Amino acid sequence: MSKYHALTEAEAIEYARGIAGVFPAGAQLQSREIGDGNLNLVFHITDPASGKSLILKQALPYAKVVGESWPLTLDRARIESEALRIEGELCPDLTPKVYAYEPDLALTVMEDLSDHIIMRRGLIEKNRYPRFAADIGRFLARTLFFTSDLAMNLQQKKLQVKSFINPDLCKITEDLIFDDPYTDSPNNSIEAHIRDAAEAIWADKELHLEVALLREKFLTKAQALLHGDLHTGSIFIKPDSTKVIDPEFAYYGPMGFDIGAVIANLLLNYAGQEGWSPDAAERADYRRYLLDTVQGVWTEFERNFRALWNEHAADRMARTPGYQDVYVAALLQDTIGFAGCKMVRRVYGLAHVADIDRIEDAAARERAQRLALAIGTALIKRNRSARSFDEVLDIALTAAK
Amino acid sequence: MSKYHALTEAEAIEYARGIAGVFPAGAQLQSREIGDGNLNLVFHITDPASGKSLILKQALPYAKVVGESWPLTLDRARIESEALRIEGELCPDLTPKVYAYEPDLALTVMEDLSDHIIMRRGLIEKNRYPRFAADIGRFLARTLFFTSDLAMNLQQKKLQVKSFINPDLCKITEDLIFDDPYTDSPNNSIEAHIRDAAEAIWADKELHLEVALLREKFLTKAQALLHGDLHTGSIFIKPDSTKVIDPEFAYYGPMGFDIGAVIANLLLNYAGQEGWSPDAAERADYRRYLLDTVQGVWTEFERNFRALWNEHAADRMARTPGYQDVYVAALLQDTIGFAGCKMVRRVYGLAHVADIDRIEDAAARERAQRLALAIGTALIKRNRSARSFDEVLDIALTAAK
Structure with missing residues (x-):
């Protein structure tokens, strides 16, 4: 198995058996391939007798998206496993445990989180996650702060940028x-009933x-090691636990891109409530929960980030009076702008979100789509002038009126 | 010679003899080591009979600065030779021709430019270089534009950032x-008579x-491949030719750092005229030439940069209406801020400039030092609010009144 090939389920089982300390000797392991088949194979390996399980994630050398096939470097498995290692050191309770990484196979063996559900599904089911804002705020603050020049x-940071x-x-x-x-690209996937809204954006x-x-x-802004794809589909959750997965898009970029991704995906679900909450009072109530969470993500991020800065700033220059305030003000603006970009593309770009796409009633879906576009474009337009996170809440409330 | 060792002069001659097409067969080559011995060996190889010559530049594995010795990677020779290659492709008339690069020896063989003089010396001698602003403006615009995401x-740009x-x-x-x-560091080298000015800066x-x-x-701002050390000591010049040398500090950084370096070093000489031009009218006249050149560097940079952008923008997004103006406005601010930083450190940091240090009259030298600090600190303080390059000229004129 020294050269790359896509694993069969039998090989996945053999590989899993070799991971020390997980399965009892002689266990009858079962494998189920649960990946979406677009970018990776994901083998769920279980031992029904002991109840133990593992995930094997293997990168495929191509991306299949809407029928198109792009070649894609297997090096992303190295990047993902290395990002998981760094995130795991900084936030062990918020990341899956990694058991092994096999570079030749572009294979990572990690903790099975199937007692959690994907957060996007959880939000569509209108669950509430009271720990989420604090968890993700801490995850963002710690992973972004400690991989930046501030800490x-x-x-060493330059060498990390390189890798x-x-x-x-x-x-x-x-x-x-x-x-x-932002253009009439063939990659877009536009429902006919919102084509006018897309065209307005192309002209704006x-x-x-x-x-x-x-x-x-x-x-250009190599500020911190980003997760790079931190939407609610990259978060496994249950009421008492949050786990961030799939950092294969990790690279050094602007912190606000990760923070904005979380906020955008909460707001996409907020828009989707046009379909998921036909009852107005119920809709208003769940939206209030979502906006409280949006606010909480920023508040918890900012609180943790400032505390880390005050305690762990690497050098004299990072402790320059006033610097932290200017830095956080710029992060706020970046967060708002990137949140907007993350929303718009999910309405009629190549990859949509279930929070909106799976609304069966076409009129409700259209209302959700238009609301997501209204919030997204307002966030983008306001990013450089934003002075307070309240503006995000104002934009969301005003657009939904 | 397959492993690194510092060359002897005899070895340098043998190596030079092997460069095809430069010296006649059997030439009696002579070598003179003309490096400053701090970072590199520089062998000037000549054939008195034919008048042909070459430069061999070999990186040393340490930096000797003011008695201290820092280990320094030989990889900078690779970076320098690769930057010279890129600059040479973009501006063949403004860079030394490279004949060979020998990675094992950290050795670059290049054109001898000893018919030029180092620009810092040329300015101290109060020469005028009517082509300089146009030459360096074009160098800056082409090297910065074509190595950026704009072009x-x-x-590919990301891979270049990595290398x-x-x-x-x-x-x-x-x-x-x-x-x-900006602190009372042992690396600073402060003349007693300006200690009060340094202390004021430490408290500001x-x-x-x-x-x-x-x-x-x-x-963090990986905008373009910078020269990284573009002071007037890195420029060989004569009235009809400008050559930029020594890009061993090359890395991906903010464009304004290179533009600011050129402007700062012209303004350091402007301050130094306190000593070099005792006659007031002569001083005013040469300073006018210097400020015209400072203005010309920016004007020629901006003109070339905008023309390149209009003609060679890589993609649709780079041609977004209004983007170029916002981009250039930010470059102006960065340029002003970095110019200020480059000036302050040359007055009492570790490495000074001859434009000021070699003024023999202590009172004149002190006036020059205070003037350079006044201009430098004003540029730094005004950088984020600057809207026009005229502010640089205003600051220089006001400070020298």
Whole structure:
């Protein structure tokens, strides 16, 4: 097994058996391939007798999206396993435990989290997660702060930037988030009933300028090691536990991109409540929960981030009076702008979200789509002038009126 | 000669003899080591009979600065030779021709430019270089534009960022430019008569905040491949020719750092005229020439940069209406801020400039030092609010009144 090939289920079982200390000797292991088949194979290996289980995630050398096949470097498995290791050291309770990484096979063996559910599904089911804002705020603050120049040796950080150069995965973001939605690209997937809204965005020069500036930050601002794809589909959750998975898009970029991704996906579900909560009072109630969570994500991020800065700033210059406030004010603006970009592309870009797409009633789905676009474009347009996180809540409330 | 060792002059001659097409067969070559011995050996190889000559530049595995010895990676020779190659392709008339690069010896063989003089010396001698602003403006515009995301394939650019990660040399900049001058560091070298001015800077919190923000850009903003050390000692010049040398500090950073370096060094000479031009009319006249050149550097940079952008923008997003203006406005601010940082450190940091240090009259030297600090600190403080390059000229004129 020294050279790369896609594992069979039998091979996955053999590999899993070799992981020390998980399965009893002679266990009758079962394997189920549960990946979506687009980017990775994901083998769920279980021992029904002991109840023990493992996940084997193997990168595939291509991406299959809407029938198209792109070659994609297996190096992303190295990047993902290394990002998981760093996130695991900084937030052991918020990441899956990694048992092994096999570079030749682009294979990572990790903790099975199937007692959790994907957060996107949880929100569609209108569950509430009272720990989530504090958990993800801490995850964001710790992973972003400790991988930045604020906390690291400046030379070590440069070597880390080098090892996380991730052109293939960044290209997906650059195309699908910062480019296609703002032009009549064949990659877009537009429901006929909102084509007018897409066309309005294609004609909106003010919006395009803001997107160009945000894209520039994504391309040049090597501020911290990002997860890079921190939507609610990358979060496993249950009421008492939050786990962040799948950091294969990890690279050094602007912190606000990760924070904005979390907020955008909460707001996409907020828009989706047009379909999921036909009752107005119920809708208002769940939306209040979502906005409280949105606010909480920022508040908890900011609180943790400032505390870490005050306690662990690497050097004299990072402790310059006033610097932290200017830095956090810029993070707020980046967060708002990237949140907007993350929302717009999920309505009619290549990859949609179930929070909106799975609304069966076409009129409700259309209302959700238009609401998501209204919130997303307002966030993008307001990013450079934003002074307070309250503006995010105002935008969401006003758009839903 | 397959493993690294510092060359002897005899070895340097043998190596030079092997470069095809330069020296006649059997030439009686002579070698003179003309490096300053701090970072590199520089062998000047000549054939008196034919008048042909070559430069061999070999990196040393340490830096000797003011008695201290720092280990320094030989990888900087690779970075320098690769940067010279890129600069040479973009501006063949403004860079030395490279004949060979020998990685094992950290050795670059290049054109001898000894018919030029180092620009710092030329300015101290009060020469005028009518082509300089146009030459360096074009050099800056072409090297910065064509290595940025504005012109490159975004994925290729990321790989280029990776190959120019340059921690050792960046550390020198981070310490000597962005840190030591703003605190009572043992690395500073302060003449007693200006200690009060240094102490005022150490207490100036408003200034420290701006320096922290500029340092952050140096640390995180991977905008373009910089020369990284573009002072007037890195420029060989004669009235009809400009050659940029020594890009061993090359890395991906903020464009304004290179533009600011050129402007700062012209303004350091402007301050130095306190000593070099005792006659007031003569002083005013040469300063007018210097300020015209300072203005010309920016004007020619901006003109060339905008023309390149209009003609060669890589993609649709780079052509977003309004984007170029916002981008250039930010470059102006970065340029002003970095120019200020480059000036302050040259007055009492570790490495000074001959434009000021070699003024023999102590009172004149002190006036020059205070003037350079006044201009430098004003540039730093004004960087984020600057809207026009005229502000640089205003600051210089006002400070010298």
